Amino acid sequence: YDAAVSTFRQNSTDIFMDCPSRERAGWLCDSFFTSRVERELTGKSVVEKNFLENFLMPKSFEYIEKGAFPMCYPADFLSGEFIPNWAMWYVLELEEYYERTGDLELVELAKEKIIDLFKYFEGFENEDGLLENLRSWVFVEWSAANTFTNGVNYPSNMLYSRALKSAGKLYGGEYLKKAVRVKDEINKQSYFDGFYHDHALRTLEGDLKVVENDISETCQYYAFYMKCATRETHPALLETLINDFGPYRDVNEKWKKIQPSNAFIGNYLRLDILSEEKLYDRMISDIEGFFFHMVQKTGTLWEHQQPSGSCSHGFASHVIVWLHKIFSKKIGK
Numbered sequence: 001y002d003a004a005v006s007t008f009r010q011n012s013t014d015i016f017m018d019c020p021s022r023e024r025a026g027w028l029c030d031s032f033f034t035s036r037v038e039r040e041l042t043g044k045s046v047v048e049k050n051f052l053e054n055f056l057m058p059k060s061f062e063y064i065e066k067g068a069f070p071m072c073y074p075a076d077f078l079s080g081e082f083i084p085n086w087a088m089w090y091v092l093e094l095e096e097y098y099e100r101t102g103d104l105e106l107v108e109l110a111k112e113k114i115i116d117l118f119k120y121f122e123g124f125e126n127e128d129g130l131l132e133n134l135r136s137w138v139f140v141e142w143s144a145a146n147t148f149t150n151g152v153n154y155p156s157n158m159l160y161s162r163a164l165k166s167a168g169k170l171y172g173g174e175y176l177k178k179a180v181r182v183k184d185e186i187n188k189q190s191y192f193d194g195f196y197h198d199h200a201l202r203t204l205e206g207d208l209k210v211v212e213n214d215i216s217e218t219c220q221y222y223a224f225y226m227k228c229a230t231r232e233t234h235p236a237l238l239e240t241l242i243n244d245f246g247p248y249r250d251v252n253e254k255w256k257k258i259q260p261s262n263a264f265i266g267n268y269l270r271l272d273i274l275s276e277e278k279l280y281d282r283m284i285s286d287i288e289g290f291f292f293h294m295v296q297k298t299g300t301l302w303e304h305q306q307p308s309g310s311c312s313h314g315f316a317s318h319v320i321v322w323l324h325k326i327f328s329k330k331i332g333k
Contacts, residue, residue, distance in 0.1 A: 003295045005320040008037050009222060010300070011314030015051045018072075019303065019310035025282050026051050026314075028086035032093040033268060034313040040321050045101050052097060056109050065135070069113070083139045085156055087117055095166035102207060105172055114167055118175070123159065126208070128185050129178070130157045131196065140198075142304055143264050144259035145216035145234030148198035151283035154190040155198065155222040157182060162226040184257065192235060196223045217245055218260040218266035225269045231277070242279065246270060247289025249279040263290070263305050271322055279328045291319060 009016040014028040016034045035048040035205055063071060063080050064110040069087035070077070075168045091114060098107050117120050130152050138149040138156060145155065161182040168175030189210060190196045198219045200210040217324050220241055221230040231238050247267075259266055267290050294302050294311070301316030303309035 001319065002321055003291070003299050003301055003324075004317040005041070006314050007300045007314065008034070008041065008317035008320070011317070012038060012047050014047065015054065016047060016314050018033075019313050021312070022310055023070045023072065023075075026054075027072045028055075028069065028083075028093075029089040029265070029314070030315040032096070032221075033318040034323075035093060036321050037096065037317045039100055040324055043289075045097060045103075045144075048097060049101075049103065049106065051088070052094065053106060053109070056106075056113060063130060065120065069117060069134075071137070081136055083098040084121075084134045084232075085128055088159045088269055091117070091163040091166045095169055098170065100153050111171060113225050116169065118164070118167065126152065128189070128208075129181055130185055131160055132190075140216075140222075141218050142264060143216065143218060143262040143266065145198060145218040145261075145266070148211070148214045148216065148219075151199050151201040151211075152189075153199045154186055154196060155216075155219050156227040157186055158222045158228050160230060164226075183226075187225075187229050187233075190219075191223075191229075191234075194240075196220055196237075197230070203290065213257065215257060215268075217261040218259075218269070220258075221247075221261065221266050221269035221273060224273050238273075238277075241270070242274070242277070242282065246317050247284050248285075264303060264313075268315070268318060269307075270301055274324055275325055278329070280329055283326055287322065291316075296325045 010020045016031045017024065018027050018030055031051050039045055053067060061070055063076055063078055066083045068082050068084065069090055071083035071086045081302050094107065094110055096300045098288055121131060124131045124134055128296065132152045134156065138153060140149060155207065161179045163176045164179035164182065168179060191198060195215050196219050197210045197212065198216050200208050203209050209288050219239065224238065229237065243279045270281060271286060274286065298311045300312040301319060302311045303313040
C-alpha cells in the first residue's frame with residue numbers, strides 16, 4: 001500500500017504521468033487506472049479533469065491522422081506515431097469520469113472529438129464490421145500478445161466494442177447496437193477449442209482465417225474485461241483463468257501454448273476481473289505474487305514484471321483501489 005501511494009504521489013503533480021524519470025506528458029490507458037486512485041485517495045478528480053481536458057483543447061493534432069487521438073499529451077510525435085487503442089481507452093475513462101463527477105460540461109466538450117474518432121475507425125471496418133489492419137502502433141500489452149496485432153486483432157476489437165458501448169451511454173445514437181454486433185462477431189470468429197484466439201489474417205485467396213496457434217493469456221482477460229465473455233457465457237474458461245493462470249502459473253507445464261501476460265495490461269485486467277468476482281483471498285495472493293518483489297527492491301511499483309522499464313509507473317498505484325475493496329469487504333463496510 002505504501003509503495004502504491006509513493007508511486008501515485010510521484011506521478012500526479014498536475015496531470016497523470018507515466019513515470020517521473022522518463023516523460024513529462026501523460027499517456028492514455030495508464031490514466032484510466034491512475035484516475036481511479038486519485039478518487040480513492042482524495043475523493044476528487046481534479047488531476048483527471050486536467051488530464052482529459054488537455055486532449056480536448058486543440059482543434060486538431062498536427063502530426064497524426066485526422067480523427068485520431070495522441071497516445072501521450074501534451075506532446076507532439078513528429079514521426080506521426082499514435083496508438084489507436086489508447087484513444088478507445090479515452091472513451092472508457094470519459095464514461096467513468098462522468099460517473100465519478102457528473103461533469104456533463106466536459107462530456108459535451110469531448111463530443112465532437114469522440115464522434116470524429118469513431119468516424120476514423122469506420123475506415124478500418126471490414127465486411128464483418130471488425131477493425132482490420134489498424135495503422136501506427138497497435139498496442140495490446142508488453143508481451144507476446146503484441147506480436148499478434150496484425151490483421152484482425154481480437155483484443156483491439158473487444159476494446160472497440162466496449163468503447164462503442166461507452167460512447168452509446170454518453171451520447172446515444174447507434175453506438176450501443178454496433179457494440180453488440182462487434183461483440184457477437186468476435187465470439188463467432190475468435191472463440192473455439194476453449195480459448196479466444198488473438199488474430200486472423202487473410203489467405204492468398206483473400207479469405208479471413210484465424211491463426212490457431214496464436215493465443216495469449218491477455219486476450220482471455222480482454223474478453224472478460226470488455227464483456228465479450230461473462231461467467232454465464234464462458235464459465236469453464238473463467239475458472240481456468242482463475243485457477244491455472246496468474247503470477248504462479250508455470251509457463252513450461254500446463255497451457256504451454258498460451259502466451260503469458262505482463263504487468264500492463266494483462267495482470268491489471270486479471271486483478272480487476274478477480275475483484276468483480278469477489279475473489280478477495282485470491283486477489284491478496286496474486287497481489288503478493290505480482291508486486292512484492294518490486295516493493296522489496298525499490299519501494300515503488302513498476303511498468304513491467306521485471307525492472308526493464310520505469311520502476312515508478314503511475315498506473316501501478318491502482319493496487320490501492322483493490323486493497324481498499326478487499327479490506328472494506330473483509331471487515332464488512
